[in-house]
Amino acid sequence: MSVTHSPRKDGSFRINGWHVLAGMVAFFAVVIAVDATFTVLAVRTFPGQVSVTPYEDGLLYNRRIAQIEAQERLGWRAAADAQPGTVILDVRDASGRPLEGLVVKARMERPATEAGRFAPRFREVAPGRYEAPTGAISGAWDLTAEAADARGNIFVAERRLTWP
Template sequence: MTAIHSVPAKPGFRVRGWHVLAGMVAFFAVIIGFDAWFTVLALKTFPGQVSVTPYEDGLLYNQRIAQLEAQAKLGWRAAADAEPGVVVLLVQDREGAPVGGLTVTGKLERPATEAGRRTLTFQRTAPGRYEATTGAIEGAWDMTAEARDAQGRLFTAERRLTWR
């Protein structure tokens, strides 16, 4: 009979505690590295600064809120209409009576671009009815009108108007 010599088996790979630790450290190092890289890219492209003068913008916002509160106390309402070549603004008081004797100015702006801004000068055509010529325009426009009465009270109306 022949003797069979057994070859000692190689010990297999065994996961040890340091393997788990090294895997976790490598995983989180990759995640933290990518997060840091994306943060740097984001800050380079947009630093988060919306306004160059945030304090002054805040003061103007507070003034706007005070103006809107004063306007609400007036109780005036406005309706605007886009007629061919003309903007018509109707201003009424709390009871629905037309408000006359106003000095009305305004502007037209495109909703999506700053191109083509127009300044409006309204003329009183009837009690509470004010009209401004626009010329030949088409499409959607944002109108902002400011009306002042003899006492200096300010009323602002903003509407989107569409000419076809």
């Protein structure tokens, strides 16, 4: 005995295996098309190259890591303070004693832009206390200070300071 299906006389639609197959194929075709489109757009807008000189950047990064490790061995600490018209840098050794006679080079820049970047000139006003005039500035500024002693030890401190 065999089962036969006769078309419905009421005109209603009936889903069979071919409809399910066609639906699944259409679904995955849309997913693949969207994925392919996004992949092509991503590769066109960003080819993956971050730097023109990646090898040299890697060497600089390795030097920076070595400098940070040397700095950690020194144990120096720095505190920075924003005063009206002045930036103050207090540098101490591992035991908390002020470090005297350092040559401090610095850079001040806005966090979000390079506009207004300047290099304040620090001078020692007390043992371990270095001050630099900033002029009439306001808002947030990033200070990057590099302090070096007579023996060639280098300490780099980065701080965000805010003036009213």
